[in-house]
Amino acid sequence: MPDAVQNLQMIPLNDYIFFCSALFAIGIIGVLIKRNALVIFMSVELMLNSANLLLAAFSAYRNDPAGQIFVFFIMVVAAAEVAIGLALLVMIYRSTHSIDINALNKLKW
Amino acid sequence: MNAIIALSALAILTMFFGVIQKKSVLLPLILSGLIIVFFLNVIEWGTFKHYYNEMFIADNFNIAFTAALILTTFLVFIFSALYYRTVKRPLEDIYALMLFSLIGGITMASFGNITMLFIGIETLSISFYILAGSKKFDVASNEAALKYFLTGTFATGFLLFGMALIYGVSGSFNLQAINSYIIANKESIPTLFYAGMILVFVGMAFKIAAVPFHFWAPDVYTGSPTLITAFMSTIGKVASIAAFYRLISITFLNVHDFSVDILMLFAIATIIVGNLSAMTQDNMKRMLAYSGISNSGYLLFAIIAMGPKSAGTLLYFSISYAIATITAFAVIMLVREERGTFSLQDYKGLAKQNPVEAFAMAVAMMSLAGIPPLAGFMAKYNIFSVAMNGGYVWLVIVGVIGSMISVFYYFKPIIYMYFHRADAHKKIETTKAYKIHILLVSILLIILGFLPGLVIGLL
Amino acid sequence: MLSKYIFYFLSSVAIYAALMVLISKKPIHSVLYLTLAFFAIAGHYILLNAQFLAVVHIIVYAGAIMVLFLFTVMLLNLNIEGEFPKKNIIKFAAVIVGGLILITLIGTFRTYDLEIIKNPTLNQIGLVKNLGKVLFKEYLLPFELCSILFLAAMVGAVMLGKKDIQ
Numbered sequence: 001m002p003d004a005v006q007n008l009q010m011i012p013l014n015d016y017i018f019f020c021s022a023l024f025a026i027g028i029i030g031v032l033i034k035r036n037a038l039v040i041f042m043s044v045e046l047m048l049n050s051a052n053l054l055l056a057a058f059s060a061y062r063n064d065p066a067g068q069i070f071v072f073f074i075m076v077v078a079a080a081e082v083a084i085g086l087a088l089l090v091m092i093y094r095s096t097h098s099i100d101i102n103a104l105n106k107l108k109w
Numbered sequence: 110m111n112a113i114i115a116l117s118a119l120a121i122l123t124m125f126f127g128v129i130q131k132k133s134v135l136l137p138l139i140l141s142g143l144i145i146v147f148f149l150n151v152i153e154w155g156t157f158k159h160y161y162n163e164m165f166i167a168d169n170f171n172i173a174f175t176a177a178l179i180l181t182t183f184l185v186f187i188f189s190a191l192y193y194r195t196v197k198r199p200l201e202d203i204y205a206l207m208l209f210s211l212i213g214g215i216t217m218a219s220f221g222n223i224t225m226l227f228i229g230i231e232t233l234s235i236s237f238y239i240l241a242g243s244k245k246f247d248v249a250s251n252e253a254a255l256k257y258f259l260t261g262t263f264a265t266g267f268l269l270f271g272m273a274l275i276y277g278v279s280g281s282f283n284l285q286a287i288n289s290y291i292i293a294n295k296e297s298i299p300t301l302f303y304a305g306m307i308l309v310f311v312g313m314a315f316k317i318a319a320v321p322f323h324f325w326a327p328d329v330y331t332g333s334p335t336l337i338t339a340f341m342s343t344i345g346k347v348a349s350i351a352a353f354y355r356l357i358s359i360t361f362l363n364v365h366d367f368s369v370d371i372l373m374l375f376a377i378a379t380i381i382v383g384n385l386s387a388m389t390q391d392n393m394k395r396m397l398a399y400s401g402i403s404n405s406g407y408l409l410f411a412i413i414a415m416g417p418k419s420a421g422t423l424l425y426f427s428i429s430y431a432i433a434t435i436t437a438f439a440v441i442m443l444v445r446e447e448r449g450t451f452s453l454q455d456y457k458g459l460a461k462q463n464p465v466e467a468f469a470m471a472v473a474m475m476s477l478a479g480i481p482p483l484a485g486f487m488a489k490y491n492i493f494s495v496a497m498n499g500g501y502v503w504l505v506i507v508g509v510i511g512s513m514i515s516v517f518y519y520f521k522p523i524i525y526m527y528f529h530r531a532d533a534h535k536k537i538e539t540t541k542a543y544k545i546h547i548l549l550v551s552i553l554l555i556i557l558g559f560l561p562g563l564v565i566g567l568l
Numbered sequence: 569m570l571s572k573y574i575f576y577f578l579s580s581v582a583i584y585a586a587l588m589v590l591i592s593k594k595p596i597h598s599v600l601y602l603t604l605a606f607f608a609i610a611g612h613y614i615l616l617n618a619q620f621l622a623v624v625h626i627i628v629y630a631g632a633i634m635v636l637f638l639f640t641v642m643l644l645n646l647n648i649e650g651e652f653p654k655k656n657i658i659k660f661a662a663v664i665v666g667g668l669i670l671i672t673l674i675g676t677f678r679t680y681d682l683e684i685i686k687n688p689t690l691n692q693i694g695l696v697k698n699l700g701k702v703l704f705k706e707y708l709l710p711f712e713l714c715s716i717l718f719l720a721a722m723v724g725a726v727m728l729g730k731k732d733i734q
Contacts, residue, residue: 011575011615017277017301017677019579024270025670026586031263032662038595038637038646040259042602045633046586047266049609051273052625058277060616065693065702066282067273068621070224072703074269075628076714077231080721081265082633084238085258086640087728091242092251093644117716124723161709202727209720216713224710232717239724300676 016057023050037092037099041085048078110160110167112150112175112215119146120208127201136190139204143183150175163221163283171219173424173567174351178214178344181431182207185340187546188439191539192336203243207340210236214348218355223272223282226352230268230316233348234261237341241333253332260315260325268312274305284359291363303367310371313356316349317405320378327386330398335445338394339438342401343431350408354423357412365415372413373504379406380511387518393441394451396518397434400477403511404430410492410508414499421565422491428564429476429484429557436473436550440466447537456522458531465544466537467526472551476558478519479512484557491561574615582608595646599637606630618694 023046030043052071059067089099119142126135150172158167185207193200213232220226238261242254276282278301279290291298311322318326330338361368383403390396408430411423441451443466448455460467476485489512493505557564585605589598606629613622640646692698703711 011572014677015575015579016612018674019582020270020273021670021673021677022583023586024266024673025666026583026590027266028669029662029666030590031259032665033590033659036595036646037255037259038640039589039598041262042589042598042637044259044262044266045602045629046589046605047263048269049606049629051266051269053609053612054270054273055276056613056616056618056621058273059693060618060691062277062280063691063693064280065699066706067276068618068694068699069703069707070227070272070276070282071621072624072699073224073228073707073710073714075624077227077235077265077717079628079632080231080235080717081258081262082636083721083725084235084728085262086636087725088238088242088251088254088258089640090644091245091728092255093646095246095248095251099644099646113713121719162706164707164709202723205723206720206727209716209723212713212716222710224707225713228710228713228717232713232720235717235724236720239720239728242728245728304673304676 013057013061017054020050020054020057023047023053035100037089041082041089045078045082048074110158110165111153112146112179113212115142115146115149116208116212116215119143120205120212123205123208124201127199127205130199132199135199135201135204136186139186139208140183143179143186147176147179147183150179159221163285164225165216165219166221167219170351170355170420170568171215174218174347174427175215177424177428177431178211178218178347180428181343181347181435182211182340184432184435184550185336185343188339188435188442188543189336191439191543192334192442203240206236206240206243210240210340210344214344217348217352220352220355221284221359223275223284226356227269227272229348229352231265233345234265234316237261237345240337240340241329243337244334247332247334249332250334253329256325256332257329264312264315264322267308267315271305271308271310271312274301274308278302278305284356287360288363291361295363298364303364306361306364306368307371309356310368310375313349313353314375317346317353317408318402319375319405319409320382320402323379323382323402326402327395327398330401331392331395331451335394335438335442338398339435339442342398342438343434346401346405346408347427347431350405350412350423350427354412354420358415358420362415369413372409373501376406376409376413376504377507379403379409380507384511384514384518388514390518391453392451393437393453393456393522396521397437397441400515400519401434403515404477406511407489407492407508410496410501410504413504414495414501416495416498418491418495418498418565420568422488422495424568425484425561425564426488426492429488429554432550432554432557433473433476433485436469436547436554437477439547439550440470440473443537443539443543448534453521453525455534456525457529458534459526461531462534462536463539465548466539469547469551470526471523472554474519474523476554478516480516482555482558484554484561487558487561491565571615574611578608578611578615581605582612595641596638599634599641602637603630603634606634613694616694617691620694620696620699 027043027047031040034040052074055067055071093099154172210233213229216225216229238258241257242250244250278299279287315322380403383399387396387399411419444455445451476483479486479489493508496505582605585601588601592598610622610625
């Protein structure tokens with residue numbers, strides 16, 4: 001098996017960086033254009049995932065496990081954030097019956 | 110390190126006492142616990158220790174800022190008795206979350222590794238998201254929580270991508286290791302590293318509410334329960350600015366030429382936008398939110414100048430800002446409960462009917478405006494002199510102009526309280542304990558104004 | 569050559585799925601496309617020889633987070649409302665902003681060249697054994713602090729979720 005793995009050709013690191021930036025930019029666009037709080041939140045998850053993949057790629061190319069450990073911490077935080085975020089969404093929905101962020105205009109911007 | 114362990118124990122104890130429905134012991138328990146934690150923290154003074162592979166650096170900077178954070182939390186807890194006096198349930202969850210966010214704040218003041226910075230920021234933020242929405246039946250509170258949550262996680266995304274880029278270039282999360290990478294490769298740092306730095310700065314600017322990443326602050330501070338607003342606008346700001354200072358002073362000091370430009374842009378925009386927007390507000394809570402924004406501009410001065418006195422001045426400014434803000438919010442809480450709104454009109458004639466409260470409010474406002482000899486004046490004076498010594502004359506000029514504008518809106522409530530006749534408002538009944546507390550806090554603000562050297566000399 | 573093709577395949581799947589998350593009108597479709605994107609990213613992890621990470625990623629993201637999203641969509645019956653249209657000018661501006669960020673990032677990466685590059689397919693750091701050693705030796709303190717973070721999140725979720733009388 002190791003021989004087979006060795007024979008695989010290497011992917012340039014820059015390709016990973018391009019890919020992660022593209023994913024990150026898509027996440028940003030999603031946060032900015034969407035009005036549904038749930039979808040905004042999903043776009044944020046995309047941004048976090050692009051950071052995760054970037055860390056994992058750097059970690060693998062540097063042969064340093066610290067980057068992958070950091071990814072675990074990001075996953076921990078993402079899980080906690082999702083729990084809180086969805087609890088908040090449910091709470092909002094109970095009082096306003098909508099998760100359109102433009103309906104949240106009691107406080108002026 | 111003592112402080113974090115003791116605080117975790119205290120928070121869990123708080124939850125246990127909440128479960129057995131002992132409401133009367135909850136607050137005394139927390140207050141005495143905070144005093145113990147304060148002393149446990151202070152006895153470490155002068156020792157310089159690393160814990161767990163430099164994850165946690167216990168130096169004087171950390172201990173001083175931890176003490177400031179604990180003091181601020183203590184003051185907020187004192188006034189929580191007033192704010193929650195009509196609530197019947199034990200409130201252990203809210204108190205425990207406040208202690209959890211304090212732990213996050215302490216972590217942010219003492220990290221030696223980017224991992225710890227991230228965990229600290231998230232512990233603080235997640236607790237804040239929940240606390241902002243803790244008034245579940247109030248639509249404004251719900252809205253504030255969701256807005257804070259969405260913008261906060263968005264900022265976290267930027268922060269993380271920046272951290273990933275910095276890791277990718279330097280190969281480590283350790284602050285010292287990144288610093289030695291910068292020193293070793295000063296000429297050939299790839300632009301990728303600078304991109305990472307900018308993204309991290311954007312993330313941190315979100316957390317301290319610096320313009321142009323401040324837009325969440327007014328809404329969140331207005332919508333949250335007033336006690337929580339007092340807590341968030343002080344603990345959040347002090348912890349984030351301490352983290353920012355630590356990040357730059359340890360890691361990015363050798364590329365400071367690059368960061369100065371960005372930070373100056375933030376500082377100038379923050380002071381101008383914060384002060385000008387505060388002028389037009391009629392809502393006291395919203396005005397204080399903008400005042401908090403403009404104060405983060407002044408706090409950035411110390412980071413930009415990075416002089417020998419920067420850390421001490423930052424500490425002094427943070428303490429004086431925190432105490433003045435909490436005093437103001439303590440009065441706002443009271444007036445809002447009796448008169449129903451946060452409008453300036455409610456403060457008409459307060460001086461005649463409630464002289465103690467009006468005095469405290471006036472002291473807080475004058476301190477924030479920077480009137481001598483109060484703490485706020487000495488704080489602003491010192492921070493300007495730090496910037497002046499660093500050679501940032503233009504920054505100081507903008508700061509002074511912003512300060513002059515700020516006098517206008519900080520004096521509005523004072524004018525309403527002292528020079529307007531009360532229409533139909535009755536005297537607000539308060540307890541004796543509340544009067545003593547608020548008087549003590551405002552006297553603390555006056556005393557602090559006479560001893561700036563003591564605090565600044567600490568660091 | 570094979571790994572290159574796999575890389576480009578997974579990347580295009582992930583980007584397509586990410587775009588569809590934004591384009592889909594119904595939240596439930598967005599959730600499903602997001603799951604697809606997560607699986608593609610898990611494939612990337614395997615390609616990077618980070619097997620344990622890939623497994624944890626699938627368990628946490630596809631297993632826990634996506635289920636929570638789906639539950640929210642279904643319990644609140646959010647799907648019928650569809651999307652709330654935003655003004656075209658805002659959409660246009662947002663795309664410009666995102667595109668500018670992308671271009672800036674790519675511009676900074678073009679000149680980048682990591683010297684100590686190693687072949688990721690040869691290293692063994694992605695195995696549980698090695699990761700566990702680092703996590704419980706060097707990163708013990710953040711690991712413990714995560715428990716506080718989780719406790720805070722748990723207390724918060726219970727507090728926000730329960731229906732109590734004032």
